[in-house]
Structures are given as structure tokens and as C-alpha cells.
Amino acid sequence: MGSVSSRLLGVLDAFTGAQRRLTLTEISRRTGLPMGTAHRLVGELVAWGALERDDRGRYQIGLRLWEVAALAPRGPGLREIALPFLEDLYEATHQHVQLAVLDGLDVVYVERISARGAVGVRSRVGGRWPAHTTGVGLVLLAHAPPPIQEDYLGTPLAGFTELTITDPAALRRVLAEVRRTGYAVSDRQVTMDAVSVAAPVRNVGGAVVAALSVVVGTDGPPPSALVPAVVTAARGISRSMFRYPEVP
Amino acid sequence: MGSVSSRLLGVLDAFTGAQRRLTLTEISRRTGLPMGTAHRLVGELVAWGALERDDRGRYQIGLRLWEVAALAPRGPGLREIALPFLEDLYEATHQHVQLAVLDGLDVVYVERISARGAVGVRSRVGGRWPAHTTGVGLVLLAHAPPPIQEDYLGTPLAGFTELTITDPAALRRVLAEVRRTGYAVSDRQVTMDAVSVAAPVRNVGGAVVAALSVVVGTDGPPPSALVPAVVTAARGISRSMFRYPEVP
Numbered sequence: 001m002g003s004v005s006s007r008l009l010g011v012l013d014a015f016t017g018a019q020r021r022l023t024l025t026e027i028s029r030r031t032g033l034p035m036g037t038a039h040r041l042v043g044e045l046v047a048w049g050a051l052e053r054d055d056r057g058r059y060q061i062g063l064r065l066w067e068v069a070a071l072a073p074r075g076p077g078l079r080e081i082a083l084p085f086l087e088d089l090y091e092a093t094h095q096h097v098q099l100a101v102l103d104g105l106d107v108v109y110v111e112r113i114s115a116r117g118a119v120g121v122r123s124r125v126g127g128r129w130p131a132h133t134t135g136v137g138l139v140l141l142a143h144a145p146p147p148i149q150e151d152y153l154g155t156p157l158a159g160f161t162e163l164t165i166t167d168p169a170a171l172r173r174v175l176a177e178v179r180r181t182g183y184a185v186s187d188r189q190v191t192m193d194a195v196s197v198a199a200p201v202r203n204v205g206g207a208v209v210a211a212l213s214v215v216v217g218t219d220g221p222p223p224s225a226l227v228p229a230v231v232t233a234a235r236g237i238s239r240s241m242f243r244y245p246e247v248p
Numbered sequence: 249m250g251s252v253s254s255r256l257l258g259v260l261d262a263f264t265g266a267q268r269r270l271t272l273t274e275i276s277r278r279t280g281l282p283m284g285t286a287h288r289l290v291g292e293l294v295a296w297g298a299l300e301r302d303d304r305g306r307y308q309i310g311l312r313l314w315e316v317a318a319l320a321p322r323g324p325g326l327r328e329i330a331l332p333f334l335e336d337l338y339e340a341t342h343q344h345v346q347l348a349v350l351d352g353l354d355v356v357y358v359e360r361i362s363a364r365g366a367v368g369v370r371s372r373v374g375g376r377w378p379a380h381t382t383g384v385g386l387v388l389l390a391h392a393p394p395p396i397q398e399d400y401l402g403t404p405l406a407g408f409t410e411l412t413i414t415d416p417a418a419l420r421r422v423l424a425e426v427r428r429t430g431y432a433v434s435d436r437q438v439t440m441d442a443v444s445v446a447a448p449v450r451n452v453g454g455a456v457v458a459a460l461s462v463v464v465g466t467d468g469p470p471p472s473a474l475v476p477a478v479v480t481a482a483r484g485i486s487r488s489m490f491r492y493p494e495v496p
Contacts, residue, residue, distance in 0.1 A: 004252040005292035012316050020319050044253035054321070061320040063351050068260050069317030070374025071268050072309040073302070080373075084362065091339065103311050113335065125328075126318025 007033060008041050012050065012061070017127060021058040074101055075126075078210055079111045082201070082237045086113050089214065089233040093226065096215040098196075100136035102144060103128070105152050107137040110210070129190075130158050132171055135198030136211035138184035142175040143200055143208035149175065163188045183231055184211075185223045193218050197226045199234035203241050212237065255281060256289050260298065260309070265375060269306040322349055323374075326458055327359045330449070330485045334361055337462065337481040341474065344463040346444075348384035350392060351376070353400050355385040358458070377438075378406050380419055383446030384459035386432035390423040391448055391456035397423065411436045431479055432459075433471045441466050445474045447482035451489050460485065 014022060014030040022030070028038040042059060045051040049064025070076045082099050090097045090113045099111040106128040131137030131152065141152055157166040165171050178184040186196045198213035212234040214226050262270060262278040270278070276286040290307060293299040297312025318324045330347050338345045338361045347359040354376040379385030379400065389400055405414040413419050426432040434444045446461035460482040462474050 003292060005256050005289065006296065008253050008256060009292075009296040009298065015316065015319050017319065020321055020325065041253065044251065044257075048254065048257040050257065052322075060322075061317060063320060063322045063349070063356060065313070066317040066320040066323035067356065067374045067376070068263065069309060069314040071263050071265065072311060072314040073268055074300075074308075074311045075314040076373060077268065087338070087361065090335070101311070108311060108315065114332065125324065126315045128315070 007031070007037070008044065011038070011041050011045060012065075015061055021054055021060045023058050027059065074209075075108075075110050081240050082111065082210070082212070085233045085236045085240070086111060086212070088236070089212070089229060092229050093214050093216075093221075095220065095226075098136060098213045098215065099201075099210060100134075100140065100213070101210050102131065102137075102140040102148075105131060105148070105155065107131045107134055107140060109136075132157055133160060133164055133186065133189040135184045135186040135196030135213040135215075138174060138178050138186060139198045139200050139211035139213075140208065142178035142184065160190045161188055161192050163192075165189065183227050185227075187223070188218065195220075195223050197223045197230050199227075199231045200238075201234050201241075202238040209241075210237075255279070255285070256292065259286070259289050259293060260313075263309055269302055269304075269308045271306050275307065322457075323356075323358050329488050330359065330458070330460070333481045333484045333488070334359060334460070336484070337460070337477060340477050341462050341464075341469075343468065343474075346384060346461045346463065347449075347458060348382075348388065348461070349458050350379065350385075350388040350396075353379060353396070353403065355379045355382055355388060357384075380405055381408060381412055381434065381437040383432045383434040383444030383461040383463075386422060386426050386434055387446045387448050387459035387461075388456065390426035390432065408438045409436055409440050411440075413437065431475050433475075435471070436466065443468075443471050445471045445478050447475075447479045448486075449482050449489075450486040457489075458485075 010031050011027060014027050024035065024038060024042060027042060028035045031038060042051060049062045051059045052062035054060055079099065086097045086099060097113045098109055100107045100109050108128055109125050112125050129137065131141045141149060153168040153172060157168065157171065159166045165174060183197060183199045188195060194215055195218060196213045196215040198211050200208040201210040201212055203209045212230060214230050216226065258279050259275060262275050272283065272286060272290060275290060276283045279286060290299060297310045299307045300310040302308055327347065334345045334347060345361045346357055348355045348357050356376055357373050360373050377385065379389045389397060401416040401420060405416065405419065407414045413422060431445060431447045436443060442463055443466060444461045444463040446459050448456040449458040449460055451457045460478060462478050464474065
């Protein structure tokens with residue numbers, strides 16, 4: 001689409017986790033827009049507050065956009081309901097606690113609580129990650145509608161470590177096991193020092209709409225010891241969804 | 249402005265904390281756009297992912313907008329740095345812990361960690377509140393550039409309880425006291441059952457860029473007992489800003 005709307009929204013796409021601040025020249029280069037057009041669109045985004053300028057004159061995503069985005073039911077809405085249970089799980093484990101949803105074929109992290117001394121993780125809140133490599137992703141894939149599962153199994157499966165499951169038949173078996181047991185363990189699939197344990201969060205209708213996980217180092221507690229806590233917290237969130245039929 | 253860009257962004261303004269889901273008719277009414285125009289703009293916002301439809305066909309803010317907004321340095325960027333310290337303060341107090349910035353003449357809440365049994369608060373993450381009625385707001389106002397302070401003191405001061413400071417001269421004295429002591433106490437200014445204690449967060453250059461607070465019930469610990477913990481955590485965040493010169 002070459003409409004004004006799509007070009008305006010395309011300017012926002014130029015910003016990434018690695019490049020949170022851009023000059024007008026960089027925006028023009030990344031979007032493929034002529035400088036004059038980029039200048040005009042950026043001006044309109046600044047006027048509304050979707051972009052703001054830092055003290056060196058570069059552009060960054062503005063606080064106003066974040067305020068509006070905080071109204072998204074599937075992100076912050078879900079987060080509001082889940083947060084007390086994430087707190088409980090964090091206090092019980094003192095490990096990374098994560099909440100994620102499935103968007104297309106990716107996992108999107110909606111919230112993470114991190115201890116300062118916990119194992120390093122590569123995801124960030126608002127970031128995407130290939131579903132098959134993470135505990136939350138395995139849970140969400142296992143309960144996704146069959147056509148989405150088949151789409152996923154039909155695409156090449158990215159590998160990050162020697163243990164990452166990249167064989168579709170093996171992944172299919174893992175997903176069946178996740179449905180059977182009610183939780184998922186992702187063992188050194190992204191880095192060789194981290195394991196995650198995840199469980200499903202269900203909405204009022206019983207559909208799995210999110211997944212909750214704890215990420216521990218391989219030198220930490222055994223994953224099996226974390227399963228009851230993760231499942232308990234995930235069920236607590238699911239139960240609270242009854243009180244908020246609006247979400248998600 | 250009547251440009252396509254401003255009308256497109258105006259559609260996003262139709263969504264509020266009280267109305268997170270809207271029909272096309274409601275969007276048309278709230279924005280003043282003809283149904284045909286609203287339909288076309290909403291279609292472009294859905295195509296990009298800024299809006300999505302719920303299972304009843306109503307529109308809501310989409311996950312994609314929230315992903316982009318998660319790149320905002322003044323919101324989530326600041327939050328990432330501050331979160332471990334907010335966790336520490338929460339574990340030490342088990343009360344509401346809040347992080348806020350000043351935007352125009354309002355306080356915007358960037359993060360809140362809440363205990364389930366803690367006193368009720370009326371703010372929400374991503375929400376705005378009049379600065380003079382909150383601990384974080386008093387800290388941010390006290391350290392705002394003088395023209396912003398004068399603007400604020402020149403506008404009518406909203407009252408919520410019989411104790412809310414609505415006299416500009418009294419507020420001016422409170423702000424001077426906040427600068428002198430290094431913290432603020434907001435005593436039953438929003439509701440008669442809540443008190444907050446707040447301290448400033450400074451960037452690398454020493455400018456106050458955020459404020460941290462604990463909110464307790466009037467039947468909870470005395471505010472004076474919380475001051476050292478809040479000041480300590482706020483200084484911890486300020487110290488960490490040196491490691492992230494990019495924010496805010």
C-alpha cells in the first residue's frame with residue numbers, strides 16, 4: 001500500500017529494539033521515503049505525540065503512543081490481571097517470570113519480572129521470539145487452532161543451540177505431550193544455560209490465551225520442582241479472568 | 249489539522265481506559281468522522297496492527313501498536329532500568345510501588361507493582377493524574393523547570409478530598425519543602441485512606457526525570473518509616489542510569 005496512512009505507520013516500523021533513536025536521514029533511508037515526505041510525516045507524528053525528540057534532536061517513540069498502547073487488551077489488559085500472580089511466583093522462586101501471548105507464529109512477551117542475579121534471557125517485554133524454542137511458545141502452540149499448528153510445522157524451524165528441536169515430527173510429539181501433561185519444559189533451546197517451565201492461561205471460555213513461565217539457569221533448581229508453582233499461578237490467573245470478561 | 253495523518257491518529261484517541269472497545273459507529277461519533285472515512289481509516293489501522301477486532305467484531309488497540317510503543321525510552325525504557333529496584337522496594341514493603349514521569353502538567357504512571365491486599369489506588373499504568381495530588385507529582389513538579397512550575401501554579405488546582413492542597417501559595421511552600429528534604433509525602437490528597445511517599449530519580453546529568461513512590465493505607469506503616477527505603481531505591485535507579493546513557 002502506498003497510502004498516506006501506510007506510509008505514516010511505516011515510519012513507526014523504522015524503530016527497533018536495537019535502534020530506538022533515529023535521525024531524519026535514518027528514517028528516510030529505512031522507510032525508503034524521500035526526505036521531504038519523511039520530514040512531513042515525522043512532523044505529524046511529533047505533533048500528535050507518537051514520536052518525540054531527544055536532547056540531541058533524534059526521534060524516538062513518544063510517551064503518548066505508549067499511553068494509547070497501554071489500552072491494548074491483549075497486552076497491558078492481560079498484564080493487569082496477571083501481575084499479582086506473577087509477583088507471587090516471583091517471590092516463591094526469585095527467578096525470571098514471564099507472561100506471553102501468540103501473535104501469528106511468534107511469541108510476544110507481555111510482561112517479565114526479573115531478579116538481578118537470575119540467568120540471562122534474550123527476550124524483552126514487547127519483543128517477539130520463535131514459539132518452538134520457548135516454554136511459553138510450546139504451550140501456546142500446543143493449544144493453538146490446528147491450522148496454526150500446521151502452518152508452524154510447515155515452516156523451517158530455527159535452531160539456536162545443538163538441542164533446539166528443529167525436526168517437525170519431534171516438535172509434533174512435544175506438543176502432544178504438552179497437551180497431555182498440562183505444562184511445557186523448554187530445555188536449553190535458546191541458550192545452553194537456561195531452561196523454562198510454562199503453563200497455560202485460559203479465558204472464561206476455556207481457550208488458552210496466554211502462557212506463564214519461569215526461566216532458570218541449568219545450575220538452578222530442577223525444572224520438575226517448578227512445575228507445581230507455575231501451574232498454580234497460571235490457574236490463578238485463569239480463574240481471575242472470570243472477573244474480567246472484557247479481557248482479552 | 250484536517251490531514252489524513254491527523255485523522256488517522258485521531259481514531260486512536262477515541263479509545264480510553266473506560267472504553268477499550270468500540271464499534272465503528274462509536275468511532276465515527278467520537279471522532280466526528282463520516283462513517284465511510286472512519287471505515288477506511290480503521291481498515292488501514294487494522295491492516296498495520298494498530299487496531300484489532302475482538303470476537304464480537306468491536307475494535308480494540310492492537311498488540312502491534314503495543315510492541316512499537318514498548319520502544320519508548322521515557323516509558324518502557326526507563327521501566328527496564330528501574331524494575332529490579334521496584335521489585336526490591338516491593339519485597340521490603342509489600343505495598344504499591346509506582347514509577348512516574350511528568351508529561352505536560354500531568355503525572356503519567358510508567359509502572360506499578362501492587363500487592364493484592366494493599367490499599368486501593370485510582371491510577372493505572374499508562375494513566376494520567378494531576379501532579380499536585382500525588383507524591384510522585386510533587387517530586388516531579390518541585391524539580392520541574394521554573395516556567396512549568398509557574399504554569400502549574402497558575403491553573404486551577406483540582407481537589408479530591410477535604411485535604412487536597414488547592415491553594416497555589418500552599419503548594420509553592422510544599423514544593424520548596426520537597427526540594428529541601430529530598431522526598432515528598434502526599435497525605436490523603438486523592439482518597440481519605442491513602443498516603444504516598446516519593447523520591448526523585450535523576451539521569452546522568454543530575455536532572456530529575458522520574459519519581460518513585462510507595463502508597464500505603466492510613467492504617468499502614470507511618471510514612472516517615474518508608475522514607476529511607478523509597479529514597480534508597482530511587483538513588484539505586486539513578487545510579488543505574490549511568491549504565492544506560494541512552495535513557496531517557
